[in-house]
Amino acid sequence: MARGSTSVEVRRDGVAVITVSNPPVNALSLDVIASLQRDYGEALRRSDVKAIVLTGAKGRFSGGFDINAFDKKPKNEKPGYLSIDFLTDIVEDAPKPSVAAIDGVALGGGLELAMVCHARVSTSSAQLGLPELQLGIIPGLGGTQRLPRLVGLPKALEMLLMSKPLKGVEAHKFGLVDAVVSADELISTACSWALEIVEDKRPWFRSLHRTDRLPALEETKKILNFARVQAQKQSASLQHPLVCIDVIEEGIISGPRAGLMKIPNISNLGLTPRRIHKVAIVGGGLMGSGIATALILNNLLVILKEVNEQFLDAGISRVKANLQSLVKRGQMTKEDYENKFSLLSGVLDYEQFREADVVIEAVIEDLSLKQKIFADLEKYCHSNCILATNTSTIDLHLIGQKTSCQDRIAGAHFFSPAHAMPLLEIIRTHRTSSQVVIDLLNVAKQIRKTPIVVGNCTGFAVNRMFFPFTQVAYFLVDYGLDVYHIDHVITKFGMPMGPFRLADLVGFGVAIASRKQYLQSYPERCYKSMLIQIMLEENRTGESSRKGFYLYDDKRKASPDPEMNKYIEKSRSMASIVQDPKLPKLTDDEIVEMMLFPVVNEACRLLDEGVAMKASDLDVASIMGRGFPSYRGGVMFWADSFGAKYIYDRLKDWSKYHGGIFEPYEYLSTIARQGLSLAAMADGAMSRL
Ligand SMILES: C[C@H](O)CC(=O)SCCNC(=O)CCNC(=O)[C@H](O)C(C)(C)COP(=O)(O)OP(=O)(O)OC[C@H]1O[C@@H](n2cnc3c(N)ncnc32)[C@H](O)[C@@H]1OP(=O)(O)O
Numbered sequence: 001m002a003r004g005s006t007s008v009e010v011r012r013d014g015v016a017v018i019t020v021s022n023p024p025v026n027a028l029s030l031d032v033i034a035s036l037q038r039d040y041g042e043a044l045r046r047s048d049v050k051a052i053v054l055t056g057a058k059g060r061f062s063g064g065f066d067i068n069a070f071d072k073k074p075k076n077e078k079p080g081y082l083s084i085d086f087l088t089d090i091v092e093d094a095p096k097p098s099v100a101a102i103d104g105v106a107l108g109g110g111l112e113l114a115m116v117c118h119a120r121v122s123t124s125s126a127q128l129g130l131p132e133l134q135l136g137i138i139p140g141l142g143g144t145q146r147l148p149r150l151v152g153l154p155k156a157l158e159m160l161l162m163s164k165p166l167k168g169v170e171a172h173k174f175g176l177v178d179a180v181v182s183a184d185e186l187i188s189t190a191c192s193w194a195l196e197i198v199e200d201k202r203p204w205f206r207s208l209h210r211t212d213r214l215p216a217l218e219e220t221k222k223i224l225n226f227a228r229v230q231a232q233k234q235s236a237s238l239q240h241p242l243v244c245i246d247v248i249e250e251g252i253i254s255g256p257r258a259g260l261m262k263i264p265n266i267s268n269l270g271l272t273p274r275r276i277h278k279v280a281i282v283g284g285g286l287m288g289s290g291i292a293t294a295l296i297l298n299n300l301l302v303i304l305k306e307v308n309e310q311f312l313d314a315g316i317s318r319v320k321a322n323l324q325s326l327v328k329r330g331q332m333t334k335e336d337y338e339n340k341f342s343l344l345s346g347v348l349d350y351e352q353f354r355e356a357d358v359v360i361e362a363v364i365e366d367l368s369l370k371q372k373i374f375a376d377l378e379k380y381c382h383s384n385c386i387l388a389t390n391t392s393t394i395d396l397h398l399i400g401q402k403t404s405c406q407d408r409i410a411g412a413h414f415f416s417p418a419h420a421m422p423l424l425e426i427i428r429t430h431r432t433s434s435q436v437v438i439d440l441l442n443v444a445k446q447i448r449k450t451p452i453v454v455g456n457c458t459g460f461a462v463n464r465m466f467f468p469f470t471q472v473a474y475f476l477v478d479y480g481l482d483v484y485h486i487d488h489v490i491t492k493f494g495m496p497m498g499p500f501r502l503a504d505l506v507g508f509g510v511a512i513a514s515r516k517q518y519l520q521s522y523p524e525r526c527y528k529s530m531l532i533q534i535m536l537e538e539n540r541t542g543e544s545s546r547k548g549f550y551l552y553d554d555k556r557k558a559s560p561d562p563e564m565n566k567y568i569e570k571s572r573s574m575a576s577i578v579q580d581p582k583l584p585k586l587t588d589d590e591i592v593e594m595m596l597f598p599v600v601n602e603a604c605r606l607l608d609e610g611v612a613m614k615a616s617d618l619d620v621a622s623i624m625g626r627g628f629p630s631y632r633g634g635v636m637f638w639a640d641s642f643g644a645k646y647i648y649d650r651l652k653d654w655s656k657y658h659g660g661i662f663e664p665y666e667y668l669s670t671i672a673r674q675g676l677s678l679a680a681m682a683d684g685a686m687s688r689l
Contacts, residue, residue, distance in 0.1 A: 003029035003066065008039045014050035015191040016043035017101075025063030026056040028109045032066070037086055044094055051194035052094075054117055055101040056110075059183065061126070064108025065140070087116045087141060092206050097197040101190035102126045103183050107165065112141035115150060115207050118197055120177040121190045122168040128176055129165025136631035138244040145251040146207040151176050153215055156248070157227045161234070161241055175213065214252055224249050235629065237492045273442035274435070277301055280356035280381075282373055284315015284346075287390055288362035290418030293322040296343040297419060298447040303356060305347050312346045319344060322419055350380035358443065360412050362390040365513040367398055374409070375402040386436050388412035392463050392510075393517040396429050396456045406431040412440055413460060414449075415625045416506070423624035424449040429456040452621050455611040458521035459514070462625045465606060465618060465635070467518050468598035471661055473499040474529035476594065477568060478575040480584035483549055484560045489588045490595070494629025499595075501558060504548030508532050508541045524660040525598075531571040538567070580657055594654065597647050600639040600678065601665050608667040615679050636679045648672035 004022020011017065018039050020026045028036075043049045056062050091098055100106070100114035102122035111128050114120050122128070130147060132139045139147075139160070148156035151174040158164060171177045181189045196202040215223060224245050231241040279295050280303040281288045292302045296319070304319070306312035323341060326332040332340075345352070353359065359381060361373050370389065377387050387409050389399055400409040411427025424444045428437050437453060444451035454461035473486055487498025503511050511532055519526050535548070542548035543556065550558035586594065606612040612621075619634020632638040639647060648669055654662035671678060 002031040002035075003069075004032040005035040006032060006039045008043060010043075010046065010049055011191065013191060013195060014048060015053055015194055016046070016049040016051075017053045017055060017187060017191070018043065019055050019057050020062055021057035022066075023058070024060075025105060026058075026060050026110070027063050027066040027068075028113070029066035030069055033086075037090070040090055040094075044090075044096060049096065050198050051096055051191075052098040053101050053187065053190045053194055054098055054113065055187065055190070056104065060104030061100065061102040061106040062110030062113065063105050064110045064131075067135075087113065088208065092116045092118075092208060097194055097204055099190045099194040099197070101186045102128065102168075102177065103186055105165075108132055108139065108143075109141050112139060112143040112146070115143065115146040115176075116141075118204055118206065119193055119202065121179045121181060121186060121193055122171060122177040123183050123186060124168040124180050126168040126171070126177075127165040128168075128171045129163065130160055131163040131165070133160060133241055133244060134163035134630050136240060138240055138247060142208065144244060144247045147176075148248055148252070149207050149210040149213060150174075152213045153220060153223050153248075153252075157223070157245070160244060161227060161231055217253065220249070220252050235491070235494045237494055238629075238631070240631075273438050274357070274384075276357045276439065276443055276446065278303065278356050278358075279443075280305065280353050280359045282359065282361045282377075283363035284312060284318065285362065285364070286318070287414060287416060287418055288360075289315045289318035290322065290416060290420075291360055291362055291390065291414050292319050292344060293419035294414070294447050294449070296340045297323075297326075299340075299343065300443075300446065302344050303347055303352050304344060305350070305353075308348065312348060316344065316346050322417075350376060353377070353380045353385075354382055356381060356385055358386040358388060358439070360388045360390055365391060365394060365510060365517075367394055370394065370399045371402045374400055378403045378405050384408075386410065386439055388440065390414055393459050393514040395458050395521075396427060396432075400429075407433045408436055410436050410440055411456070411460060412443075413462070415462075421625065422448075422450050423462070423621060424451045425460055425462050425621065425625065426451050426453045427456055427460050428453065450620065450624055452617045453613070454606075454617075455609070457609070457611050458517050461606050461612045461618065462621045463514070464611070465599055465603050465622070466626055467514075467522075468525065468602050468661060469595050470499050470503070471518075471525075471527040471529075472595045472598055474531055475527040475658070475661065476583065476586075476591070477531065478527075478529055478572050478577055479580060480572075481586070481591070483564060483568065486591065486595075487549075489591045492588065493592050494632065496627040500549040503532070504542040504550055504552075504558070506542070507544055508536050508548065511542075512536070525663065527661050529571060530574045531567060534567050534570050534574075593642075593650060596635070597639075597651055598662060599635055600647055601651055601662075601668055603635060603639075604665045604668040604671070604678070608665070619679065634679075639678045644668060644672040644676065644678055 006018050006020050009017045020032055022029055022032050043052050098117040100117040100120045102114055102120060103126055106114045106126060106128045108131060111130055130139045130143045138144060147159065155174050166174065166176060168177060168180045172180045179189060193202060197204050227245050228242060231245065278301040281292050282305050284304050284306045288304065292304050295302045304315055306315050323332065323337050327334060327337050359377055361370060363369055363373065374387060389411055390413055391399065391411065392413055396409055396411055400406045406429065410432045413425040413427060415421035415423050426437060426440045441451050457464065459467055476486060477483055483500045487500050490498035540547045543552055546552040549564060551561045552558055603618050607615060612618050615636040619637050622628035622635040623630045628635055648664050651662050651664040655664065
């Protein structure tokens with residue numbers, strides 16, 4: 001069966017409207033591209049057609065090349081014929097002009113197709129971008145050449161390297177679209193525009209041949225070299241962003257031609273979310289103020305509670321600073337800033353909590369404090385109010401122990417910085433009502449976060465999956481590896497920071513508190529390093545005190561500290577370890593395997609225990625919550641590139657010498673024996689939720 005097609009309608013005014021139709025996102029499948037060629041051929045041949053308008057069915061231009069077709073070869077034609085030659089020779093160089101009419105998405109190949117057209121008209125909500133680098137590829141239909149020629153080199157690099165789309169209005173400002181109109185006027189405006197090109201009333205631009213927005217050669221080189229440094233900083237191991245930059249350079253120098261949700265017992269019950277107007281937050285620290293920012297940015301009313309004026313002022317100032325940085329970066333107008341900020345009110349008691357639909361507790365990881373707060377919340381909030389905690393580790397049963405409203409208690413675990421990180425981990429216990437989960441899912445949607453719903457246990461899904469990663473890092477240091485080398489290897493692998501830089505960022509207080517929880521709950525697979533404790537005794541607490549594993553300057557720039565050796569030596573002397581001469585000589589790849597295979601192992605437990613529902617949730621969470629490199633497809637997807645057997649064998653081998661931390665979980669050995677895919681794991685969990 002054909003995967004999508006195009007259709008042509010020749011209007012009375014002589015414009016042929018070609019519509020791509022391949023639900024749901026009008027992806028450019030091989031069938032669509034073949035059909036597009038036929039329809040273009042017809043429109044170019046027909047004498048009653050003066051101009052062409054290209055659009056997508058049902059308000060979506062095109063979500064790009066059909067990702068499902070990446071591994072398939074077209075039956076008859078050469079792939080090249082379907083791509084560059086057709087677009088450049090047939091569409092762009094055609095004797096009849098084409099105008100793209102863009103609503104919804106024009107991403108990847110979709111935008112590349114639009115850029116081949118001689119003009120683009122879009123709606124203000126349309127999204128235009130080239131997200132290919134995020135997929136581990138570079139744009140393949142001329143986007144590397146046309147985008148810089150339309151929006152200028154710096155903007156094009158930003159869009160490409162950050163995989164960042166532009167909305168219609170901004171796209172207009174940068175020259176990517178020529179006019180922004182309402183959805184109702186889209187086709188008619190595009191048709192008149194196309195006819196005006198024919199009548200020489202509008203320019204007949206061929207994007208590939210434009211040079212007016214390109215900088216001089218000297219300047220080009222400077223900008224591209226800077227972009228290379230940025231790309232390397234972002235992820236030293238990634239080659240394809242550099243290839244993309246090379247290709248842009250080649251084009252400028254030598255000419256362009258060279259150059260998710262189904263959740264059991266939740267979404268199947270027919271429940272509808274209640275309206276959430278007001279959210280109260282307990283605690284205005286880093287997390288509380290970040291959560292408040294995320295909520296007011298999305299027009300929710302927020303009450304922020306602190307224990308005294310000083311802490312309250314500090315919390316509100318943090319929210320202000322978060323908003324101001326958006327103003328500074330041009331992402332928010334001053335007027336918007338005032339509007340959003342007016343949604344926030346600070347309080348010192350629970351009086352106004354009666355009006356809240358949801359409360360999110362975001363205080364330090366201290367169980368007895370949290371228990372006291374939840375008991376107070378039960379007293380002061382109305383009887384339907386959702387009581388959520390932002391704890392990253394503590395079992396929810398313990399937090400709600402002093403209340404009799406466990407059905408309204410859930411976890412709403414944000415990732416720091418809460419207003420920027422896209423993931424929201426929603427935790428339910430077996431007593432949390434389904435309505436509460438549905439409501440929290442709706443809050444996630446309102447504040448534009450991607451939610452995953454997980455079960456209750458120490459660390460929940462995301463942090464529990466990654467706790468062995470940190471454990472192994474400390475283990476390796478006691479065995480002779482260098483702290484900075486480990487961080488370097490991990491950033492080279494593609495994560496934004498290594499475990500020690502991350503410990504500095506979150507602060508040693510948090511690190512110690514969560515380690516205590518893991519030690520209590522999973523003692524057999526914890527490594528008891530003394531390093532952080534030793535450093536704390538010397539008043540090193542992490543980035544906030546400017547001294548952790550790194551030293552920090554005024555601009556929060558981290559640099560290695562030679563004094564670290566002293567603490568490491570002490571930690572090693574206190575560690576009761578079996579010497580293993582192989583460990584200090586590990587290659588970078590072996591270090592990655594040793595730190596991340598236990599993560600895969602823990603993920604298998606989470607799935608088998610039913611804490612996580614499916615491996616793909618963990619893939620999404622690893623990328624959005626922990627910065628696992630997206631182009632590697634998430635932890636479980638990446639694990640499949642080795643195969644469960646290889647991972648099992650390696651873990652078994654290490655566990656012989658180093659015990660529990662590496663002991664392969666039974667479920668992993670079953671997957672390995674049966675030769676199954678880790679990324680496809682789901683069923684174990686479904687039955688238990
Ligand atoms: C040659 C070129 O340079 C290479 C390319 O073009 S590579 C492709 C570049 N395009 C992309 O990366 C876009 C990826 N897609 C997206 O970002 C989002 O899907 C979107 C913004 C288009 C739509 O988002 P949203 O409305 O939330 O719908 P979403 O649930 O994500 O997608 C709907 C369905 O379309 C599918 N889909 C989305 N983009 C697709 C694509 N490019 N190819 C095939 N299927 C696609 C999704 O898999 C999903 O399928 P499902 O219903 O079976 O689960």
